[in-house]
Amino acid sequence: MDFSFLSRYYPMYITGTLNTLALAFFTLLLGVVFGIVLALMRLSKNPILKGFASSYIEFIRGTPLLVQLYIVYYGLPQVTGMRFPSFFAGIIALTVNSSAYIAEIIRAGILSVDAGQMEAVRSLGMSHTLSMRYIIIPQAFKNILPALGNEFIVVIKESAIVSIIGIYDIMYSGNIIRGNTYRPFEPLIIVAIIYFIITFGLSNLMGIAERRMRISD
Amino acid sequence: MIKVENLHKNFKDLHVLKGINEEFHKGEVVVIIGPSGSGKSTLLRCLNRLEEPSDGKIYFKSSNIMDKSSNINEHREHMGMVFQHFNLFPHLTVLENITLAPVKVKNTSPEKAKETGMELLETVGLKDKAYVYPAKLSGGQKQRVAIARALAMFPEVMLFDEPTSALDPEMVGEVLEVMKKLAVKGMTMIVVTHEMGFAKEMGDRVLFMDQGNILETGLPGEVFNDPKHSRTRDFLSKVLRA
Numbered sequence: 001m002d003f004s005f006l007s008r009y010y011p012m013y014i015t016g017t018l019n020t021l022a023l024a025f026f027t028l029l030l031g032v033v034f035g036i037v038l039a040l041m042r043l044s045k046n047p048i049l050k051g052f053a054s055s056y057i058e059f060i061r062g063t064p065l066l067v068q069l070y071i072v073y074y075g076l077p078q079v080t081g082m083r084f085p086s087f088f089a090g091i092i093a094l095t096v097n098s099s100a101y102i103a104e105i106i107r108a109g110i111l112s113v114d115a116g117q118m119e120a121v122r123s124l125g126m127s128h129t130l131s132m133r134y135i136i137i138p139q140a141f142k143n144i145l146p147a148l149g150n151e152f153i154v155v156i157k158e159s160a161i162v163s164i165i166g167i168y169d170i171m172y173s174g175n176i177i178r179g180n181t182y183r184p185f186e187p188l189i190i191v192a193i194i195y196f197i198i199t200f201g202l203s204n205l206m207g208i209a210e211r212r213m214r215i216s217d
Numbered sequence: 218m219i220k221v222e223n224l225h226k227n228f229k230d231l232h233v234l235k236g237i238n239e240e241f242h243k244g245e246v247v248v249i250i251g252p253s254g255s256g257k258s259t260l261l262r263c264l265n266r267l268e269e270p271s272d273g274k275i276y277f278k279s280s281n282i283m284d285k286s287s288n289i290n291e292h293r294e295h296m297g298m299v300f301q302h303f304n305l306f307p308h309l310t311v312l313e314n315i316t317l318a319p320v321k322v323k324n325t326s327p328e329k330a331k332e333t334g335m336e337l338l339e340t341v342g343l344k345d346k347a348y349v350y351p352a353k354l355s356g357g358q359k360q361r362v363a364i365a366r367a368l369a370m371f372p373e374v375m376l377f378d379e380p381t382s383a384l385d386p387e388m389v390g391e392v393l394e395v396m397k398k399l400a401v402k403g404m405t406m407i408v409v410t411h412e413m414g415f416a417k418e419m420g421d422r423v424l425f426m427d428q429g430n431i432l433e434t435g436l437p438g439e440v441f442n443d444p445k446h447s448r449t450r451d452f453l454s455k456v457l458r459a
Contacts, residue, residue, distance in 0.1 A: 124293065124294070124297075125291065
């Protein structure tokens with residue numbers, strides 16, 4: 001094994017890591033926001049909202065991320081006439097994908113909150129929206145934190161797929177270094193280690209968050 | 218204060234309330250008794266529309282709260298409710314449980330709400346638990362906090378839905394004590410309960426319900442000592458023997 005290539009190529013890994021982190025950050029942020037919206041839509045009594053959210057979630061979960069990425073990056077420009085920068089297309093595709101999964105996690109979390117909670121808060125004269133915001137969603141988040149952490153890790157790992165449309169992420173940097181050095185093994189091992197450090201760090205952060213939320217138990 | 222006209226409630230094929238007509242007056246303590254499945258909880262829950270009535274009218278201070286134009290949240294501010302299973306908010310401290318609605322709904326300042334909250338905790342005897350989470354409280358303490366939480370909105374009527382049914386026997390007394398204090402202060406109360414002692418002692422009026430109808434209503438002394446209806450007699454002989 002020879003890791004001497006690192007002294008020359010390490011800046012590529014740094015660029016790749018920063019891009020993966022940026023990609024993951026925006027995807028998770030937007031994924032949670034749209035996930036909440038989709039979950040509330042799916043739980044609403046309005047048949048149109050409910051139908052739309054259900055179809056969206058089922059369709060996105062039932063199709064490969066790679067296909068979704070290609071549709072956003074190659075397909076949409078043909079229909080809309082505008083071409084997204086690849087980084088932007090990557091965020092859109094990953095958000096579209098993860099929001100469907102996050103929506104289902106959040107929906108399960110909301111349903112896990114005892115119905116008596118909603119009755120109690122509504123009986124005090126608080127509106128449905130205020131009740132959701134201050135009573136139901138905080139408790140739902142506490143219940144789903146482990147599942148949400150798991151989904152975050154999945155998103156970070158799956159984001160490697162966007163290297164295929166030329167986004168300069170960790171995987172992409174590994175590929176370039178592999179091509180330049182003619183040695184596939186060591187550069188890919190470094191790629192794997194970087195992903196692992198990120199996901200392991202994140203799962204520890206989620207663990208801390210879980211412990212802090214359990215303060216009321 | 219609350220007037221119910223021809224109130225019906227169906228759960229699918231089940232006809233739970235079969236045309237209730239009743240009036241609850243200001244300052245009155247009305248105790249609703251009856252076998253389980255008689256519709257007494259459903260009636261109570263219809264009064265603030267936690268349960269949506271299938272038909273009929275409910276007037277609260279002369280406005281029909283079944284009207285499309287009426288804002289149920291506004292009415293609920295004036296109707297406190299206490300539940301069988303307490304339903305405290307587990308992620309908030311005792312004091313936060315009490316101050317949430319006054320701050321968010323009535324725009325009371327947080328300082329003022331805290332002050333009122335502490336006073337209410339004092340009346341229910343739990344001032345020392347203000348900064349504790351509900352999980353640390355006993356059932357009786359939880360229910361007393363729940364009463365304080367409802368009182369924090371300064372309601373004009375309090376609805377109690379079997380407030381002592383989920384409690385260990387030794388904790389029933391402390392909750393009933395708080396309820397008696399409220400009754401003595403002149404609070405309008407509608408109480409669904411199996412505590413016949415409370416009904417006799419504190420009730421201004423007792424309603425006996427069976428199979429979705431109010432079969433009998435009267436002073437506690439009348440209903441308990443001289444029930445007119447055979448169903449009432451039957452029910453009382455069972456619960457009073459126990």
